Amino acid sequence: MAATGLFLIIFLLVHLTGNLQLLKDDGGEAFNVYAQFMTSNPLIKTTSYLLYATFLVHIIWAVILSVYNRKARPVGYAHNKASSTWSSRNMGILGTIVLIFLIIHLKNFWYEMHWGGIPTVAYEGESYKDLYAVVDKAFAEWWIVALYVVSMIGLMFHLYHGFQSAFQTLGLNHPKYNALIKGVGTAFAVIVPALFAAIPILMFLERS
Ligand code: HEM
Numbered sequence: 001m002a003a004t005g006l007f008l009i010i011f012l013l014v015h016l017t018g019n020l021q022l023l024k025d026d027g028g029e030a031f032n033v034y035a036q037f038m039t040s041n042p043l044i045k046t047t048s049y050l051l052y053a054t055f056l057v058h059i060i061w062a063v064i065l066s067v068y069n070r071k072a073r074p075v076g077y078a079h080n081k082a083s084s085t086w087s088s089r090n091m092g093i094l095g096t097i098v099l100i101f102l103i104i105h106l107k108n109f110w111y112e113m114h115w116g117g118i119p120t121v122a123y124e125g126e127s128y129k130d131l132y133a134v135v136d137k138a139f140a141e142w143w144i145v146a147l148y149v150v151s152m153i154g155l156m157f158h159l160y161h162g163f164q165s166a167f168q169t170l171g172l173n174h175p176k177y178n179a180l181i182k183g184v185g186t187a188f189a190v191i192v193p194a195l196f197a198a199i200p201i202l203m204f205l206e207r208s
Contacts, residue, residue, distance in 0.1 A: 001065070002169035004058040005162050011051055012192055022199055028132025029123055035131045039113060059099060066092055087161035094161075097154035104147065108138055139203040152197035159189035 018038065021031040038044050087094065109131070112118055118129040138144050163185035167173050173181060 001058065001061055002166040004054045004061070005166045006170075007051075007054050008058060009159070009163065009166075009188070011054075016192055016195055019199055020195070022132065022135060023202060028121075028130065028136070031132045031135075032121065032128045032130060033123065035113065036128050055102075059095070062092070062095055085161060087157040088165070091158065091161055094154050094158040097151060098158055101147070101151035101154070108144075109135060136203060139200040140207055142204065145200040145204045148200045149197045152193040155196070156189055156193040159193065160186065163188055 018031075018034050021034055022028070024030050112134050113129065113131050116134075118131060118134060120127045121130045122128070139148075164182055167181050167185075
């Protein structure tokens with residue numbers, strides 16, 4: 001869970017950086033050029049397959065672990081709320097919120113980019129799929145924006161526990177650095193989902 005989680009954390013940073021280009025006031029050019037590069041560069045395409053595998057291992061392993069834990073302790077823990085956080089006790093439900101988001105998200109954008117009939121635009125004589133228009137159309141719907149915002153709150157709590165837990169599981173924690181890991185983990189868990197959520201909110205507001 002920890003190793004795959006850390007890889008997914010890196011993916012989130014890269015994905016966020018690319019998606020922030022949606023906010024540029026250029027009619028989507030920078031974003032469309034970026035998206036086409038990401039889906040055609042052979043090295044990035046190979047990394048994408050690794051990413052899909054990582055997501056699958058992370059999800060399947062989470063299910064196996066929770067079934068195993070339930071079997072090992074059918075009565076359940078008498079949760080000590082003082083020594084565990086709300087996030088750590090609810091990783092299953094938080095992960096499920098992120099998974100439902102991911103299924104809808106991939107259908108709306110990733111599937112459309114690869115197999116949908118997206119119109120094309122030309123920049124400097126070269127043709128590009130207008131993925132920006134697909135995203136812009138989706139974020140014109142208030143309920144899709146609301147779905148993204150709620151999902152990003154789920155992601156925030158999921159990352160809050162996941163980031164620190166990954167370091168602990170991999171034995172990368174040390175009394176000297178624990179406060180730093182907690183600080184960086186908390187900042188990451190709050191800032192990254194907040195920026196992801198800001199994209200649909202700002203694109204929605206820009207239209208109205
Ligand atoms: C406002 C927030 C987000 C926007 C606007 C956005 C946008 C997009 C778009 C346009 C694509 C299709 C591009 C392509 O196939 O190359 C995509 C793919 C994807 N997104 Fe997002 N995304 C957001 C948040 C997230 C989050 C929070 C996650 C994970 C929890 C995520 C996971 C993915 C994955 C796994 C793919 C497929 C990547 C690949 O094929 O390499 N996205 N996203």
